[in-house]
Amino acid sequence: MTYEPVIGLEIHAQLTTQSKMFCGCSTKFEQAPNSSICPVCLGLPGVLPVVNKKAVEYGMLTALALNCRIVPHNIFARKNYFYPDLPKGYQVSQYEQPLAQKGFVQLEINGRSQRIGINRVHLEEDAGKLLHQNSKDNKVSWVDFNRTGIPLMEIVSEPDIFSAEAAKAFMVKLRDIMAYIGVCDCNMEEGSLRCDANVSIRRVGEKELGVKAEVKNMNSFRFLQRALEYEIERQVAELEAGGRIIQETRLWDEAKGITVSMRSKEEAHDYRYFPEPDLVPVMVEEGWVERLSKTLPELPDEKRTRFISQYQLPAYDAGVLTSSRELADYFENCAKLFAEYKMLSNWIMGELLRELKQQGVDIKRCPVNPENLANMLKLIQQGVISGKIAKQVFEEMYRTGATAQDIVKAKGLEQITDTQQILSIIDQVIQQNPDSVAAYKAGKTRIIGFLIGQVMQLSRGKANPQVLNKLLADRLKDQK
Numbered sequence: 001m002t003y004e005p006v007i008g009l010e011i012h013a014q015l016t017t018q019s020k021m022f023c024g025c026s027t028k029f030e031q032a033p034n035s036s037i038c039p040v041c042l043g044l045p046g047v048l049p050v051v052n053k054k055a056v057e058y059g060m061l062t063a064l065a066l067n068c069r070i071v072p073h074n075i076f077a078r079k080n081y082f083y084p085d086l087p088k089g090y091q092v093s094q095y096e097q098p099l100a101q102k103g104f105v106q107l108e109i110n111g112r113s114q115r116i117g118i119n120r121v122h123l124e125e126d127a128g129k130l131l132h133q134n135s136k137d138n139k140v141s142w143v144d145f146n147r148t149g150i151p152l153m154e155i156v157s158e159p160d161i162f163s164a165e166a167a168k169a170f171m172v173k174l175r176d177i178m179a180y181i182g183v184c185d186c187n188m189e190e191g192s193l194r195c196d197a198n199v200s201i202r203r204v205g206e207k208e209l210g211v212k213a214e215v216k217n218m219n220s221f222r223f224l225q226r227a228l229e230y231e232i233e234r235q236v237a238e239l240e241a242g243g244r245i246i247q248e249t250r251l252w253d254e255a256k257g258i259t260v261s262m263r264s265k266e267e268a269h270d271y272r273y274f275p276e277p278d279l280v281p282v283m284v285e286e287g288w289v290e291r292l293s294k295t296l297p298e299l300p301d302e303k304r305t306r307f308i309s310q311y312q313l314p315a316y317d318a319g320v321l322t323s324s325r326e327l328a329d330y331f332e333n334c335a336k337l338f339a340e341y342k343m344l345s346n347w348i349m350g351e352l353l354r355e356l357k358q359q360g361v362d363i364k365r366c367p368v369n370p371e372n373l374a375n376m377l378k379l380i381q382q383g384v385i386s387g388k389i390a391k392q393v394f395e396e397m398y399r400t401g402a403t404a405q406d407i408v409k410a411k412g413l414e415q416i417t418d419t420q421q422i423l424s425i426i427d428q429v430i431q432q433n434p435d436s437v438a439a440y441k442a443g444k445t446r447i448i449g450f451l452i453g454q455v456m457q458l459s460r461g462k463a464n465p466q467v468l469n470k471l472l473a474d475r476l477k478d479q480k
């Protein structure tokens, strides 16, 4: 029997606003515990929260990038539950009238284009953070409310995802889009981007959805894919063994490589949602949406398509170069100065990205600026240095930040193309190796390789190989 998985993702992104969702407290990461709090984010009685306009605009920008319809009259709601990191007893979120609905993203999976629906984009506040101290004679839990009230955006996909691989691709795509717009720093280690997945399986050909489990705690792309692969296998094995799937929340345990049951899954009615009485609805006028949409930057897909047409780059190159806005900008800044785009792309994807990766450096802090790289490529193009010597020059540029011209000059690395200069070295080699020349004349023509090597050695690798080959062959002919 064959089964297919059906997956829907819920992605929580922390918005990069300066202040929290409903108060003026700072959102800076890693401050002293409980130093960035106030009566509003603690939910003390009698306080009045106020919506952060920037957070709403970041949500709207994301929604527009995901082809969503902005809900013109959207409201905040209380989601009631108690947890020690949420002592006010409810989280302010959006429920019946979220910020935006009904969008989609286009994904490329195994060379095939697929559309994944976006059910909704809504805003909410984060809860606090618990720290458990568990020593032999001291069991204590600490709570830090700095996170409380941090603006979160939740993006919920339709159950349009049919493999663990596609789920990962979808999340990577959302990360890229949000990073391009600059609404989230997408730092998964710091928890700025988190993902939960609803997973069910059904027999191939069936229309109805199976019972789903929700998998939580996946904070990297690799964990997401591994957790889903495991969960799909677990559900198939359960059904094959004659069991049934129960609706529950499961946690991904990375160390053991399994998902474990945490609790039975809540239904929406468990939360007794109702409109937040302390906040007015957000009225979105048409003009506001229009103004915002004009500020949307070129998104990853558009940029990739433009790179292919404008710079005549292969799709692969365009994909790598537009993987971040900063890398794309770096390429375009170089391209203004050096118009052999494929050669430029090769150097950026090869030498430059390799060095950056090895040193763990972000392109934003790249020690070789676009002007220096372009100038070095010009030196290759003009025949001043060979491609091989250029790699040496590039390493030096990366290490010291010096210009290619200075390095070439200081180290005397210019390629020798001057015929007279090369000829004089050739004559020297011919004089010093009469036996080899005689052997060549006797028909052992392969010995020319040895003679070329001798000339290269004398020129310290700088003789232009094409010029050298031709001159030496001519000279040996003249020797008859």
Ligand SMILES: [Zn+2]
Pocket (backbone or CB within 6 Å): 020, 023, 024, 025, 036, 037, 038, 039, 040, 041, 042, 149
């Ligand atoms: Zn506050």
